[in-house]
Amino acid sequence: MSLHTIELDFPEAIIEYPLAESDGAQLFWKLVYDLIPLCDILTEKGVAIAATFDKQVSCRAGCGVCCQQMVPLSPPEAALIADVVSRLPEKRRMEVLNTFSDAVSRLSEAGLLEPLLALYREGADAETVRELNRRYFALSIYCPFLVDGSCSIYPWRPSRCREYSVLSPSDLCSNPFNPGIRQLPLTVKMCESFSIEWSTLMNRPPEIIPLVYALEWVETNLSTVSLEIPEKDVEKVKRRILERVCARANEIARERMKTP
Numbered sequence: 001m002s003l004h005t006i007e008l009d010f011p012e013a014i015i016e017y018p019l020a021e022s023d024g025a026q027l028f029w030k031l032v033y034d035l036i037p038l039c040d041i042l043t044e045k046g047v048a049i050a051a052t053f054d055k056q057v058s059c060r061a062g063c064g065v066c067c068q069q070m071v072p073l074s075p076p077e078a079a080l081i082a083d084v085v086s087r088l089p090e091k092r093r094m095e096v097l098n099t100f101s102d103a104v105s106r107l108s109e110a111g112l113l114e115p116l117l118a119l120y121r122e123g124a125d126a127e128t129v130r131e132l133n134r135r136y137f138a139l140s141i142y143c144p145f146l147v148d149g150s151c152s153i154y155p156w157r158p159s160r161c162r163e164y165s166v167l168s169p170s171d172l173c174s175n176p177f178n179p180g181i182r183q184l185p186l187t188v189k190m191c192e193s194f195s196i197e198w199s200t201l202m203n204r205p206p207e208i209i210p211l212v213y214a215l216e217w218v219e220t221n222l223s224t225v226s227l228e229i230p231e232k233d234v235e236k237v238k239r240r241i242l243e244r245v246c247a248r249a250n251e252i253a254r255e256r257m258k259t260p
């Protein structure tokens, strides 16, 4: 299998990203496995830049407070999560399935599920998003994959988890809405670009799915799991997603420069 690369000019660094040549048609959601490591590369670059300003990431194994927040997934990442769960050993799988189911019931009872699902489809201002996130956090719904304060699916965690690191003292994180919290200011938003590509291929509005709703969402959207990209288009689709991630990152950087 030969390797092509794509040059991506991110605000953090220029990245030569490898694009493995496809040897056949590929399921769309599986492109996540090829493209999501970009988040880790950019996080590494961001950490190195922060270090030049004497700033260190304060996130530590065993903390996990951020795993009590709403984790947004693109449709292919929801399929990835369903795949990860399906491969768990039986006993663990049953525990995780129960935790997912409990979380969805609690979101529904609190009247939060529908507004969260409509958030991206219908658009919302920053204050509405913040308020929904605040209500979600208040429910203390921990991610079903959090075990003893650490991520039990670390190599397969979604893009948003990879893009989130904190530079401020970790004791401030007990309230994620504390204005003193300083995140590593990365510009990568991979979830959004996956969602837009999915919507183009499916001819549907883009969607963002709360992680705890991933399994139910996949069950009612099985066409996402079976969406196949013909061999001749696989590299084109990967390039399109990566170029969109990069363009959006530069847009975010420009917006930040305008903000005093």
Ligand code: SF4
Residues within 6 Å of the ligand: 066, 067, 068, 071, 143, 144, 145, 146, 147, 150, 151, 152, 153, 154, 157, 158, 161
């Ligand atoms: S997937 Fe892992 S890192 Fe992400 S919220 Fe869940 S436990 Fe935390």
